[in-house]
Amino acid sequence: METHIAIQGGKYLQQDQNGHPGWSEESLYLHGLHIASAGGNHFQHNGKQQFFDATGLLILPGLVDIHGDAFERQLQPRPATSFAYDIAFADTDRQLISNGITTACHGLTFSWEGGLRGREAALATLEQVAAQKSRVHADHLIHLRFENHHLDGLHDALNWIESGLIAFFAFNEHLPSILKKSASPEKLVAYAERARCDVAGFLERLHKAQSRSPKVAQAISQLAAACRQRGIAMASHDDETRMDRERFQELGVDVSEFPKTEEALQAAKALGNHVVMGAPNVLLGGSHCGGLSASDAVRRGLCDTLASDYYYPALLHAPFRLEQEDICSLAQAWQLVSLNPARVLGLHDRGNIAAGQRADILMIEKQADGSPRLIATIAAGKLVFCAEPQRLQYQQSLELAA
Template identity: 65%
Template sequence: MSVRNLLIQGGTSLVQNAQGETNWSTKAIATSHACIDSIAAASNDVARQPTVFDAGGLLVLPGMVDIHGDAFERQLQPRPDTFFSHDIALADTDRQLVANGITTACHGLTYSWEGGLRGRESAIALLEQVARQRKTAHADHRIHLRFENHHIDGLADALQWIHQGRIDFFAFNEHLPAIAEKSLLPEKLAAYSERARCDTNTYLRRLKKAQERADQVPYVIATLAKACITRGVPMASHEDQTFSQRERYQELGVTISEFPRTQEALLTAMGLGNQVVMGAPNVLLGGSHCGNLATEDAVRSGMCDMLASDYYYPAMLHAPFKLAHLGLCTLAQAWCLVAQNPARVLGLEDRGHIRNGGRADMIMVEVSAAGTARLVATIAAGKIAYCADPARLHISHPYELAA
């Protein structure tokens, strides 16, 4: 629903004051166009806010910023032998995002030597579709380029996309060794081949070619890191395992550790003052589904700066509430992991918080006695992008539906 002015009142909001301090407040929040106009005591004068949202009994929280999510791949290729167009897939993804409270999303575009779903044609299609739907999407869609280090032939494309300003977040991925090992299993090889949209023999040829060019990988990594620094693109290393891996990336200016796999890598990242991204699904599952570090343990020890949806969008909303319910941190602290911290890392200072002049990205949440959450509404750039309880809306003037 596209409205020029909106007044949210009756709720308990997590707001940030002029000094950058975050506190709970019962003041009303008025928006104007895409921004927060004021945070003040509720007024009976609704002339400037023809649409009023009654947030009574709800928490009003900053819209979430997902720094790493690749669940959109399932809209593109829901089954091995199926593939749907990017316009349909991204439109559906947009609806999923706002229906889960995510107002800014970095799509994990994996660019790999494998081809297929993670090949050149698919990558270009995603880049173009994200740009094409920018004016009509409810969430703010951005690109997180997950570059496979052994994709030598992809270097020129990646450099071009970085210099064109199409990449918001960059990650160095090193999946080839694990893929090579798992490809010895027929069922795994079949799955990889299906994703790459080729037969197993073709896939093995691609794998072998990538392995034979391993000596060029250090140059590729250094070249991409330099390009990102020049353009101001934040960088992460993916699934660090050792001290030397994290330190090597640190020397290249890669200051984010994304899903570190071992305690050694996690401690190294913290010792270097890096930002650490962990998975929100990991929290809901009570640990990693693939034997990696538990996010709960990282949060408990103060070694987690951000939570990402990874492969499951709903986890972003529910993980902070579980962390708070377990007593590992306060809800305000947990919410920083899904809003303020990732926004700051991405250089998006206008969001991730509720404050005067900020972008009007907010969600309204009902919390049960058991500490579980239900999303009631999502406001994205001042627009009501999702509402599960229309009776809470009081409209005194006609409105236009969002495109």
């Protein structure tokens, strides 16, 4: 059943004709999957219109998470455990909508390590995301994080790209750091547990991948060409030098994801690249692993998008923290978590509240301390989360997702 929802009261974030964010207190009208009109009073409906009283609330576009791998914790919450993919992703979907994420690009790591990040796990994730589309509330997409030394996975990755299964692609190079950290017996055991093998087996995989270094550049070129042909946005992960960024730029990889050094960050901006950093970094006051400060990068205009990375709640809270710390306005901060990532992904139907856009909308209470409390999430026109049902009128007719 198509829904007809009017959102009245509150104020919503919009873009003016010049693309500048601002606020409006006019009503919103939703019809089916889309926003029918923003402002005015000319909405036509079939008599089953429902009303949401948003008095005192901020109305914001749904969050677009360009990089999130917290779903791995639902699959493998402990090193020696493994849970069914349908259960894990159903729980992930509930976590997403209760944190305001209406579009989620799952960071699927495809690595020579195997185990949680191996071929069987990747296939299971791809199959589950495809199978659940009619049952989930958020829009689940795949961000393939390809480990550059995983030459055994090259054919699979090319096939998935060609099949249209990938929304975003990232080139990862974690082998040098894994090689270094494996000198610690404790860390080596942890790697082996994640890879679901013993220590000897993990070391064999590690050294096999390392031995293939001379062929990595050719594999990267093949993958980049395939993505360019399909129009898939690409990122390089953990850039450290200007040379790193320039090398990927030549291949059409124009997103720098989590640059590790000031040199790489400055190089990305000089090249006109899009920079993605972590929302948890904002909440923690800096990188947990000694990297750059996302808040500082935003302050200097060097960060374009924030991602949940490994913690879904961070994406909702980070824009409010940026406002609290006078780094930028909330309207500007919200572009980092909605409009900007949507544009990178080529999703021009979301990230903005305007007529014709997909009806992905959040209603948020800004609390006394400046932090957000999510009151309601509407995803593709359906009310999928509501903390204050008394704000609904004619609730018995509303299509409320379970």
